Amino acid sequence: MDQNPVKIISASRRTDIPAFYLDWFMEHIHLGFFNVKNPYTKAIKKVEVSKESIHSIVFWSKNYHSFIKENAGKKLAQLGFNLYFNFTINSVSDLLEPKIPPLKERLEQLRILAMEFGPRNIAWRFDPICFYKTQNNGPIKNNLSDFPTIAHHAAEFGIKKCITSFFDTYKKIQKRVAFLSKKSRQNIVFIAPSMDKKRQVIHRMEKVLAQASIPLYLCCEKQVFLKLCSKTGIKQNSCIDGHLLKTNFGGTPEVKRDYGQRSKQGCLCTKSIDIGSYDMHPCFHNCLFCYANPDIDNILKNNANEN
Numbered sequence: 001m002d003q004n005p006v007k008i009i010s011a012s013r014r015t016d017i018p019a020f021y022l023d024w025f026m027e028h029i030h031l032g033f034f035n036v037k038n039p040y041t042k043a044i045k046k047v048e049v050s051k052e053s054i055h056s057i058v059f060w061s062k063n064y065h066s067f068i069k070e071n072a073g074k075k076l077a078q079l080g081f082n083l084y085f086n087f088t089i090n091s092v093s094d095l096l097e098p099k100i101p102p103l104k105e106r107l108e109q110l111r112i113l114a115m116e117f118g119p120r121n122i123a124w125r126f127d128p129i130c131f132y133k134t135q136n137n138g139p140i141k142n143n144l145s146d147f148p149t150i151a152h153h154a155a156e157f158g159i160k161k162c163i164t165s166f167f168d169t170y171k172k173i174q175k176r177v178a179f180l181s182k183k184s185r186q187n188i189v190f191i192a193p194s195m196d197k198k199r200q201v202i203h204r205m206e207k208v209l210a211q212a213s214i215p216l217y218l219c220c221e222k223q224v225f226l227k228l229c230s231k232t233g234i235k236q237n238s239c240i241d242g243h244l245l246k247t248n249f250g251g252t253p254e255v256k257r258d259y260g261q262r263s264k265q266g267c268l269c270t271k272s273i274d275i276g277s278y279d280m281h282p283c284f285h286n287c288l289f290c291y292a293n294p295d296i297d298n299i300l301k302n303n304a305n306e307n
Contacts (some may be wrong), residue, residue, distance in 0.1 A: 012276025051080030119158030222266030
């Protein structure tokens with residue numbers, strides 16, 4: 001008889017824990033539990049955390065500097081936790097991602113993680129692909145300029161997975177853009193590319209990655225995936241993949257699909273417990289396109305309350 005599946009921790013889709021909340025995370029690891037707030041019902045659930053109750057911890061970050069400096073990964077591994085890393089490394093853009101480290105530093109972090117934890121336990125996310133204007137009659141810009149450079153270095157470090165998706169707009173992003181446009185007097189408009197344009201971009205990325213022997217995966221881009229060339233090697237992605245974690249680490253992790261994510265859009269993720277909080281853990285990268293809760297949104301709320 002198969003053993004009961006062991007839970008997977010997601011840390012976190014809702015914020016950047018390795019960059020900003022590492023002390024909080026490690027404190028609760030040693031306490032042996034997290035109090036997790038449901039973002040919709042606001043109910044709080046206590047989640048026990050031990051090497052017996054948790055198979056793997058999947059991290060999401062744009063900056064692993066503190067994580068590496070504090071030897072957090074080694075400490076967690078010594079406690080018996082299996083670790084997997086989603087590392088978002090996009091092109092340099094002070095407009096789109098104003099608070100992240102220089103590209104050279106992020107690539108060095110990728111090298112260190114690959115060396116210490118193995119490249120098969122790291123996924124490089126180039127996410128999201130953005131098209132935008134900064135002038136009404138100006139040219140359409142994008143954030144793809146550094147993609148070949150990042151791919152080259154990722155290949156050197158042995159990375160075998162690149163994940164991407166296109167920008168999705170949300171009301172909170174529209175408010176954020178309006179605020180920044182008014183503050184800087186720079187008109188920022190995100191442009192939704194046509195399906196044909198998306199298909200062309202993805203196939204160009206696939207071609208670049210083929211030279212680096214890195215497969216390309218799509219995150220929540222089911223419609224784009226269905227429009228790709230039939231000969232493509234591109235696949236839909238599971239950013240948290242219980243089957244992959246089982247292959248990499250053994251054991252009996254959860255492998256059932258998480259239909260609470262954007263499954264209709266193509267998300268194939270495995271069930272996990274996200275321990276981040278939109279309310280308690282604002283992200284200080286302040287990325288313009290972020291669907292979560294960058295700190296700039298708190299500034300907007302405070303301004304609205306004062307008026």
